[in-house]
Amino acid sequence: MSNSTLTLPSLTVRTAAPAARPPAAPRPPRRWQWPLGAVLPLALLALWEILARAGTLPPNLLPAPSKVLATIAGLARTGELWHHLGLTLARVGAGFVLGSAAATALGALTGYAPLARRLLDPLLQGVRNIPSLAWVPLFILWMGIYETSKVVLIAVGVFFPVYLGLMSGVQGVDRKLVEVGRMYRLSGLALVRRVFLPATLPAYLVGLRNGLGLGWMFVVAAEIMGATKGLGFLLVDGQMTGRPQTILAAILLFAVLGRTTDAGLAWLSRRLLRWQDTHGANGNN
Amino acid sequence: MLRIEHVGKQFGPQVVALHDVSLQVAPGEIVALVGASGCGKSTLLRIAAGLETPGTGRVLIDGAPVAGPHPAVGFIFQEPRLLPWLTVCQNVEFGIAGLPAAERTERSAAALARVGLSDFAGTWPRQLSGGMAQRAAIARALVARPGLLLLDEPFSALDPFTKMDLQDHLLDIWADDRPTLVLVTHDLEEALVLADRVVVLRSRPGRVHQTFAVDLPRPRRRTAPDFQAQKQLLLEALGVAA
Numbered sequence: 152m153s154n155s156t157l158t159l160p161s162l163t164v165r166t167a168a169p170a171a172r173p174p175a176a177p178r179p180p181r182r183w184q185w186p187l188g189a190v191l192p193l194a195l196l197a198l199w200e201i202l203a204r205a206g207t208l209p210p211n212l213l214p215a216p217s218k219v220l221a222t223i224a225g226l227a228r229t230g231e232l233w234h235h236l237g238l239t240l241a242r243v244g245a246g247f248v249l250g251s252a253a254a255t256a257l258g259a260l261t262g263y264a265p266l267a268r269r270l271l272d273p274l275l276q277g278v279r280n281i282p283s284l285a286w287v288p289l290f291i292l293w294m295g296i297y298e299t300s301k302v303v304l305i306a307v308g309v310f311f312p313v314y315l316g317l318m319s320g321v322q323g324v325d326r327k328l329v330e331v332g333r334m335y336r337l338s339g340l341a342l343v344r345r346v347f348l349p350a351t352l353p354a355y356l357v358g359l360r361n362g363l364g365l366g367w368m369f370v371v372a373a374e375i376m377g378a379t380k381g382l383g384f385l386l387v388d389g390q391m392t393g394r395p396q397t398i399l400a401a402i403l404l405f406a407v408l409g410r411t412t413d414a415g416l417a418w419l420s421r422r423l424l425r426w427q428d429t430h431g432a433n434g435n436n
Numbered sequence: 437m438l439r440i441e442h443v444g445k446q447f448g449p450q451v452v453a454l455h456d457v458s459l460q461v462a463p464g465e466i467v468a469l470v471g472a473s474g475c476g477k478s479t480l481l482r483i484a485a486g487l488e489t490p491g492t493g494r495v496l497i498d499g500a501p502v503a504g505p506h507p508a509v510g511f512i513f514q515e516p517r518l519l520p521w522l523t524v525c526q527n528v529e530f531g532i533a534g535l536p537a538a539e540r541t542e543r544s545a546a547a548l549a550r551v552g553l554s555d556f557a558g559t560w561p562r563q564l565s566g567g568m569a570q571r572a573a574i575a576r577a578l579v580a581r582p583g584l585l586l587l588d589e590p591f592s593a594l595d596p597f598t599k600m601d602l603q604d605h606l607l608d609i610w611a612d613d614r615p616t617l618v619l620v621t622h623d624l625e626e627a628l629v630l631a632d633r634v635v636v637l638r639s640r641p642g643r644v645h646q647t648f649a650v651d652l653p654r655p656r657r658r659t660a661p662d663f664q665a666q667k668q669l670l671l672e673a674l675g676v677a678a
Binding site: 425 | 513515519
């Protein structure tokens with residue numbers, strides 16, 4: 152230790168070739184991990200099943216998981232299940248497309264143009280603060296009890312998270328990167344396509360995921376309010392006819408559908424945002 | 437190549453960033469602009485690049501007045517400013533998107549080879565070190581084959597070793613096809629290693645104070661006595677010599 156102060160010859164660093172090597176291009180396949188998150192739900196399900204069979208849980212309030220699954224299987228056999236599922240998915244899909252399309256147009260406009268922001272944003276923020284379910288009676292009055300009012304309600308729910316995500320995303324685009332675009336004489340649409348769009352993508356995708364989540368919430372509200380088909384109808388039907396297994400079946404199906412569609416968007420996000428240099432970039436969510 | 441004629445620039449009613457600055461840079465020349473911070477040297481460079489408009493006066497490139505970024509002008513910023521969603525190779529090709537694909541590939545491969553990053557063409561910017569990222573930025577500027585390259589404190593964020601390495605590298609590149617270089621720096625040694633001419637600016641208002649021709653033979657040794665003597669002169673011109 153004490154004699155190391157004089158070993159200056161190691162300062163010939165500059166002659167050494169840079170020892171950098173490119174990081175291995177294909178990332179090694181992610182190791183399969185025991186899904187730790189599944190342990191607790193499975194244990195609870197098992198406990199529930201045991202307690203239900205032992206008669207500890209009242210079957211008219213909380214039927215066994217096996218009975219819930221049997222209900223789903225029964226619905227699938229008669230074909231009713233696909234009918235309900237299809238209709239609910241179609242409503243969410245239509246509302247999501249409608250709401251996010253409007254949000255994309257307005258969010259891009261208010262994010263990009265300060266004048267549009269000053270003009271439109273206060274109004275939209277005001278509307279956002281109305282609890283969206285408060286629209287239900289008005290929408291039913293205006294558009295009737297059938298599909299239009301449901302889809303519009305879902306679209307309203309989807310709209311705001313997407314709008315906010317995109318607007319703040321566009322506003323947050325790094326001025327320095329925009330300048331790089333300008334230096335290469337990009338303007339107008341080319342600048343939007345090659346700089347703003349990719350730079351905004353992370354915030355936009357988060358907005359879409361939040362919007363989809365709200366879409367699922369609002370489809371339940373819409374279908375509870377008045378529907379003769381759809382998973383939300385199953386909820387009400389189960390309540391009316393005193394069959395908790397039907398309610399639980401619908402809840403389970405909502406969970407599966409919501410999770411699956413969100414996972415789809417999450418997968419898309421990961422694919423589109425591989426370039427991101429963030430804490431979570433190499434993990435999963 | 438570059439002519440700056442009586443350029444002035446004011447920010448707000450109080451701040452005169454530049455006052456009546458004139459400067460001529462010959463083709464193939466390397467000019468360094470030095471000065472204390474706030475002397476308007478970066479503003480001058482940005483006006484020359486067409487990123488900002490002059491308040492008074494004008495800038496001519498090859499005899500034509502500048503009205504926005506010019507195709508024959510490359511700009512290297514203080515930060516690499518690579519677009520994080522493009523690979524290194526795609527970043528290099530960013531400025532030549534109008535060319536046919538085959539030529540793009542050929543040019544970007546050549547530019548990456550020139551800065552020693554051939555093996556990193558497919559990596560994301562986040563995987564590069566600071567020095568490598570700045571070399572990629574140099575490649576992005578070179579690939580468009582600019583006749584005039586403007587550099588705004590290009591190496592100031594790098595550690596001393598990387599910095600010296602890139603200074604030598606820049607001179608190698610310059611030796612190949614002799615683009616005109618105008619460099620803003622606050623590092624006097626950097627100015628003296630690179631430049632044929634060092635222009636000292638003074639602040640409030642920003643103006644040209646003095647111009648030094650550097651006639652030291654290349655390659656220049658930072659420790660040589662005449663190099664240090666020049667540095668002393670520059671320090672005096674900046675008014676900070678002891």
